[in-house]
Amino acid sequence: MNSTAIIINGLAVAALIWALVGDREKARAGLRKGLQVMMGIAPVTLLVVAVVGIVLAFIPAETVGLVLGEGAGFTGVLAALGLGALVHMPALLGFPLAGKVLQNGGSPGPVAAFITSLTMIGVFTIPMEIKILGRRFTLARNLVSAALALSIAVLMGVLV
Amino acid sequence: MNGESKSPGTGVEAPKRSKGLLLAFAALVLIGGFSLAFPDKRAAILEGSGGFLREVVFILPAVCVLMGLFGAFVSKDLVMRILGKSSGWKGALLSIGLGSLPTGPLYAAFPLAAALREKGARSANIFLFLTAWACIKLPQELLELRFLGPRFMLIRLALTVALAVPAAFLVERYVDSVASRSEPESPATSNGKEMRP
Numbered sequence: 001m002n003s004t005a006i007i008i009n010g011l012a013v014a015a016l017i018w019a020l021v022g023d024r025e026k027a028r029a030g031l032r033k034g035l036q037v038m039m040g041i042a043p044v045t046l047l048v049v050a051v052v053g054i055v056l057a058f059i060p061a062e063t064v065g066l067v068l069g070e071g072a073g074f075t076g077v078l079a080a081l082g083l084g085a086l087v088h089m090p091a092l093l094g095f096p097l098a099g100k101v102l103q104n105g106g107s108p109g110p111v112a113a114f115i116t117s118l119t120m121i122g123v124f125t126i127p128m129e130i131k132i133l134g135r136r137f138t139l140a141r142n143l144v145s146a147a148l149a150l151s152i153a154v155l156m157g158v159l160v
Numbered sequence: 161m162n163g164e165s166k167s168p169g170t171g172v173e174a175p176k177r178s179k180g181l182l183l184a185f186a187a188l189v190l191i192g193g194f195s196l197a198f199p200d201k202r203a204a205i206l207e208g209s210g211g212f213l214r215e216v217v218f219i220l221p222a223v224c225v226l227m228g229l230f231g232a233f234v235s236k237d238l239v240m241r242i243l244g245k246s247s248g249w250k251g252a253l254l255s256i257g258l259g260s261l262p263t264g265p266l267y268a269a270f271p272l273a274a275a276l277r278e279k280g281a282r283s284a285n286i287f288l289f290l291t292a293w294a295c296i297k298l299p300q301e302l303l304e305l306r307f308l309g310p311r312f313m314l315i316r317l318a319l320t321v322a323l324a325v326p327a328a329f330l331v332e333r334y335v336d337s338v339a340s341r342s343e344p345e346s347p348a349t350s351n352g353k354e355m356r357p
Contacts (some may be wrong), residue, residue: 053209
């Protein structure tokens with residue numbers, strides 16, 4: 001269990017105790033709803049888990065580093081953007097990788113594209129997002145985020 | 161409330177049991193199929209999926225508890241006032257602030273975003289909350305500072321904030337325009353007691 005999980009679970013336990021002390025009935029209703037949501041997203045989450053593992057096996061971190069390092073110009077930015085949207089990698093892994101690429105002379109555009117789309121867009125978590133936030137919002141958010149990541153990366157290439 | 165009705169307000173329906181089983185089965189088939197077809201990748205697939213499963217199992221239940229409690233205890237008036245249609249730039253700033261504080265993967269923010277929207281937060285602010293959670297959250301900025309340097313981190317941060325705000329209103333315009341034209345498909349728009357046949 002990493003620190004993120006500890007923090008979130010600690011927060012949930014604290015909130016739960018506070019809620020139970022404050023208003024047992026409301027707390028129970030809230031828990032029931034939380035459970036309902038969890039059961040609602042559990043099956044699609046399993047599917048996402050399978051796909052994420054498969055993608056990670058075929059696009060390992062070394063491949064990402066290679067593509068980022070050699071990427072330059074607009075096509076480099078686009079490739080990095082696509083990779084970031086496809087792979088699922090915790091920030092604790094992604095940022096050191098991006099840093100290494102930059103130190104080895106990689107250009108800032110693709111590196112910025114990669115970390116921005118890595119954190120903002122998850123192609124394979126889209127089914128979960130749709131289930132929770134609805135189709136329209138999900139599609140709009142992901143498309144606009146891709147445009148955002150692209151703009152940020154292009155400007156980073158100019159500015160850094 | 162029976163099994164097939166919408167859960168109150170969230171729009172996250174519990175899938176019919178058969179559909180849920182089918183999805184779970186599909187996950188197993190995918191992993192099994194790829195492991196058999198690419199024996200040299202089997203270890204990597206199991207490790208990748210296993211790692212992600214562990215992460216999800218430790219994070220999602222807690223997030224769902226938080227979401228449920230938020231829904232039960234926080235008043236709709238409050239959220240509407242500070243994050244709703246008339247919240248203006250203060251609401252936008254607050255959304256970015258709220259999203260920047262936590263840590264954790266983006267998918268953990270989806271249930272919380274749904275809870276905020278159910279309580280009347282405007283779509284632009286939901287987008288800003290999610291974008292901040294993805295890109296601006298403090299623990300991650302510290303990682304970026306450490307591995308990519310202050311110059312890279314500060315310029316990217318400034319660009320993200322500057323561009324995310326107009327992007328948020330673009331998303332809102334699209335989402336709201338479509339939503340007002342057709343049936344209220346978007347899950348968490350109302351109090352969940354909308355008339356559904």
